[in-house]
Amino acid sequence: MATNPYISRGARSEQNLYEDLVIESLKFYGQDVYYLPREIVSQDQIFKEEIESRFTDAYKIEMYVENTEGFDGQGDLFTKFGVEIRDQATFVVARRRWKHLIGNYLDSKNFRPREGDIVYLPMSNSMFEIMKVETETPFYQLNQLPTFRLRCELFEYNDERFYTSIDEIDEVVVEGSYKFNLQMATAEEARATATLTTDENGRVVSSEITYGGQGYFFQIPNVSVSTIPIEVARFGNSSLNLGLFRRYSLPYNKEGSGALEFFFYPTSLPDSNEYHGLVTTGGDSNAKTFIFGVDNQGNLAYTTFENDSTDDLLFTSGEQIEIGQWNHILIGNDGASKYAYINGVRVLNDSSQDSANFISSAAGLGLNTIGLLGGVNFGLASGYIDEFRARVGTSADLVSDSSGITVPSSAFDSDASTAVLEHFTARSPSFLANIDSATGTVSSLTILDSGDLYPSPGIVTIASPYEQRNYEIGETVIQQNEEYTIQGRVAEWSDSDYILKLYNVGATDGQYHTFTTTTSVVGQTTFASLAPKSVTEEQDIQQQAQNTIFDNFEADFLDFSEANPFGDMQ
Amino acid sequence: MFGTWFYHKRVRTAVSVFGSLFNNLYVLRENSSGEIISQVRVPLSYAPKRNFIERLSEMINGEEAERKVAIKLPRMSFEITSLQYDPNRQLPKVNNFVKSISGSTTSKRKFYTAVPYDINFQLNIYAKGQDDALQIVEQILPYFNPQYSVTIKPFSDYTDILEDVPIVLNGVSFQDNYEGPLDERRTIIYTLDFLMKVSFYGPQQNGAIIRQVNNNIFNIGAGLSDSDVLLNNIQITPTPSNVSVDSDFDFNISYLDTPAP
Numbered sequence: 050m051a052t053n054p055y056i057s058r059g060a061r062s063e064q065n066l067y068e069d070l071v072i073e074s075l076k077f078y079g080q081d082v083y084y085l086p087r088e089i090v091s092q093d094q095i096f097k098e099e100i101e102s103r104f105t106d107a108y109k110i111e112m113y114v115e116n117t118e119g120f121d122g123q124g125d126l127f128t129k130f131g132v133e134i135r136d137q138a139t140f141v142v143a144r145r146r147w148k149h150l151i152g153n154y155l156d157s158k159n160f161r162p163r164e165g166d167i168v169y170l171p172m173s174n175s176m177f178e179i180m181k182v183e184t185e186t187p188f189y190q191l192n193q194l195p196t197f198r199l200r201c202e203l204f205e206y207n208d209e210r211f212y213t214s215i216d217e218i219d220e221v222v223v224e225g226s227y228k229f230n231l232q233m234a235t236a237e238e239a240r241a242t243a244t245l246t247t248d249e250n251g252r253v254v255s256s257e258i259t260y261g262g263q264g265y266f267f268q269i270p271n272v273s274v275s276t277i278p279i280e281v282a283r284f285g286n287s288s289l290n291l292g293l294f295r296r297y298s299l300p301y302n303k304e305g306s307g308a309l310e311f312f313f314y315p316t317s318l319p320d321s322n323e324y325h326g327l328v329t330t331g332g333d334s335n336a337k338t339f340i341f342g343v344d345n346q347g348n349l350a351y352t353t354f355e356n357d358s359t360d361d362l363l364f365t366s367g368e369q370i371e372i373g374q375w376n377h378i379l380i381g382n383d384g385a386s387k388y389a390y391i392n393g394v395r396v397l398n399d400s401s402q403d404s405a406n407f408i409s410s411a412a413g414l415g416l417n418t419i420g421l422l423g424g425v426n427f428g429l430a431s432g433y434i435d436e437f438r439a440r441v442g443t444s445a446d447l448v449s450d451s452s453g454i455t456v457p458s459s460a461f462d463s464d465a466s467t468a469v470l471e472h473f474t475a476r477s478p479s480f481l482a483n484i485d486s487a488t489g490t491v492s493s494l495t496i497l498d499s500g501d502l503y504p505s506p507g508i509v510t511i512a513s514p515y516e517q518r519n520y521e522i523g524e525t526v527i528q529q530n531e532e533y534t535i536q537g538r539v540a541e542w543s544d545s546d547y548i549l550k551l552y553n554v555g556a557t558d559g560q561y562h563t564f565t566t567t568t569s570v571v572g573q574t575t576f577a578s579l580a581p582k583s584v585t586e587e588q589d590i591q592q593q594a595q596n597t598i599f600d601n602f603e604a605d606f607l608d609f610s611e612a613n614p615f616g617d618m619q
Numbered sequence: 620m621f622g623t624w625f626y627h628k629r630v631r632t633a634v635s636v637f638g639s640l641f642n643n644l645y646v647l648r649e650n651s652s653g654e655i656i657s658q659v660r661v662p663l664s665y666a667p668k669r670n671f672i673e674r675l676s677e678m679i680n681g682e683e684a685e686r687k688v689a690i691k692l693p694r695m696s697f698e699i700t701s702l703q704y705d706p707n708r709q710l711p712k713v714n715n716f717v718k719s720i721s722g723s724t725t726s727k728r729k730f731y732t733a734v735p736y737d738i739n740f741q742l743n744i745y746a747k748g749q750d751d752a753l754q755i756v757e758q759i760l761p762y763f764n765p766q767y768s769v770t771i772k773p774f775s776d777y778t779d780i781l782e783d784v785p786i787v788l789n790g791v792s793f794q795d796n797y798e799g800p801l802d803e804r805r806t807i808i809y810t811l812d813f814l815m816k817v818s819f820y821g822p823q824q825n826g827a828i829i830r831q832v833n834n835n836i837f838n839i840g841a842g843l844s845d846s847d848v849l850l851n852n853i854q855i856t857p858t859p860s861n862v863s864v865d866s867d868f869d870f871n872i873s874y875l876d877t878p879a880p
Contacts, residue, residue: 091651098748100648101656129666129698130745131673133690135804164801174683181802200802203689207747208648208657217683224680225691227659555655561645586660593676594662594694596642603639606632608770608781 059192177201226552261490307408308381331409475502708735733818763788
């Protein structure tokens with residue numbers, strides 16, 4: 050017998066009322082949850098399993114949690130694999146609401162909730178995987194099915210990707226993923242370093258790369274040099290540092306009477322039985338080569354190369370050269386005698402010895418050799434020379450007042466008798482860095498300008514290849530190697546201790562690789578670029594994992610004269 | 620009756636040896652274009668443990684993470700399932716070998732024959748997918764035909780004593796409960812049964828080193844009342860005299876007319 054046509058069980062108005070009441074009830078007694086549809090990125094066609102799943106969307110919707118006195122299931126189990134939580138929950142969601150809020154936004158299979166999708170319950174911070182969707186419960190009341198019933202189990206995490214932009218959901222990746230910890234080199238640590246070699250004139254003759262740095266792939270770095278110190282210059286500019294095997298030779302060659310005049314700033318005086326060489330004179334047919342130096346008291350001493358013992362050393366007296374300050378010195382020869390002034394006081398007037406030529410090209414300041422010279426142990430003068438002047442003429446021309454001279458209080462000017470005037474204005478060298486883009490290192494420096502009177506050893510600074518940018522949580526980073534590119538996603542970044550933690554790490558060639566310490570890891574969003582100093586693997590996936598513990602123990606009891614075949618995959 | 624304390628940590632070492640074999644296995648997952656999208660060093664742990672310590676360690680990520688997921692996979696664990704005496708490997712019980720005692724020229728350390736035992740281990744592999752589990756299994760099976768030997772140092776004080784320990788793979792079984800109600804969880808667990816042949820050593824004993832041998836030679840019955848007459852004494856001592864068990868040395872041989880003292 051057919052049903053009674055006069056008694057309708059499916060009047061539209063009643064159905065709508067019923068459904069509205071159900072929705073209202075769920076809004077009253079339900080919970081706000083997030084529905085996460087699963088995207089299967091790749092699938093194993095043999096075993097019919099998902100290889101990669103990701104969850105990129107989260108839809109907020111109200112659902113009623115059917116469990117009243119706790120979740121179903123076996124609860125917390127202690128198994129041979131550790132603690133496993135086997136909670137089960139049943140959620141009820143209104144059909145119309147699900148389709149309106151979620152189903153309409155899904156591309157396919159969107160007429161009901163799907164097994165494998167996830168319901169995140171904020172109340173307990175739990176992720177439940179939908180195991181079964183009951184579509185006919187309750188069963189056709191008023192000829193209608195107003196709800197879905199979702200039977201769920203707590204989710205087993207297996208390296209799935211969560212990019213929902215809801216922090217408490219996405220954190221499961223950070224908490225559960227297998228991570229690589231990269232201790233990054235700072236920009237300073239990645240910087241290449243070099244040293245310079247200068248000649249006796251303070252000109253750079255060569256450079257040596259002491260550390261090629263890392264990460265010099267793209268841009269040629271700037272090279273700067275330390276500024277020339279002027280603290281000890283007499284009237285500005287700079288000065289000639291004599292303590293560096295540096296000798297200033299006179300660019301002037303003439304026979305006859307003349308004098309050298311300069312300021313000397315000793316930074317130390319020699320030990321006893323040693324002398325600091327200050328001036329050498331030229332020899333000619335009538336003159337011997339003299340060496341003027343300073344003894345441990347600051348006295349001016351001199352000898353000739355022809356002498357063979359300290360007995361032949363001649364001293365001046367009466368006025369000493371003072372350490373740590375500028376002293377004006379004038380030494381000359383007027384054809385009849387040699388004379389010398391220290392700070393305007395005449396300390397030498399010697400006609401008993403052979404004459405000396407102060408204006409030949411062999412004359413000059415400083416020594417380029419040390420040891421026994423003229424029977425006397427000479428070392429390098431430790432200090433600076435500034436405001437140098439070589440003059441020609443007799444003593445009457447050079448020294449107007451035979452009792453003394455006036456110590457200049459400003460920089461020298463040239464005059465009629467000036468043969469050479471040198472203020473020792475130094476010039477910085479400049480360089481061009483050459484990079485080896487295959488290894489990311491600085492291979493050499495090309496000298497563009499060798500500079501002049503540059504203090505040696507000059508300090509050269511090669512700019513770091515890295516801009517000190519910070520990586521961003523969640524961004525993809527890549528490290529390009531010769532045969533493959535390895536990439537990962539940033540889980541954590543610390544700009545204080547430079548530790549970068551990456552998850553979802555993998556290489557493009559389908560093989561296992563870890564990050565190398567030779568090339569930089571570049572953020573694809575921030576373009577932060579630093580190179581790792583060391584790489585470790587962090588087993589956050591299971592806190593009680595003992596892999597590292599066994600690693601550390603095995604050297605104690607295993608004899609690895611035979612290698613462990615289960616060792617490295619690299 | 621036994622009463623001498625000793626502990627060579629043989630079972631403990633066996634656990635560590637077994638763990639060190641499998642602590643470096645990886646699972647790699649690739650996308651459709653063949654690129655690796657994640658690589659996981661499979662966590663390994665010794666299964667029996669204090670459950671509260673395990674529970675505490677799970678708290679490290681904070682309250683919100685404690686009940687977020689059921690478990691993180693894949694993972695492996697192993698445990699000892701039994702120990703049994705192996706009579707086939709038993710050597711004569713009075714056999715021994717000696718080692719020198721550092722700094723001593725009068726004593727030596729004596730090790731008696733070990734007692735052979737087989738320790739059965741079970742390695743369990745828990746994965747969410749078949750491919751994950753098979754990657755792990757396949758990284759293990761080729762090395763056992765059916766045994767693989769490791770050389771271990773049984774005594775931490777005597778690292779030059781080495782012992783080859785065969786580990787035999789007795790069988791592989793697996794559980795995959797893919798059938799059943801839809802709302803039941805699928806569990807894939809591979810179980811590998813191993814047998815490790817270990818030896819248990821008793822307490823070590825100290826013994827004196829023989830440093831002098833005296834050989835008295837008599838003329839039998841040549842003396843009064845058929846007594847024996849001493850003809851000579853041959854005394855043998857090591858040279859140099861301060862040698863230990865492991866030293867290289869020579870012998871001094873002295874011929875004496877009087878008996879050895």
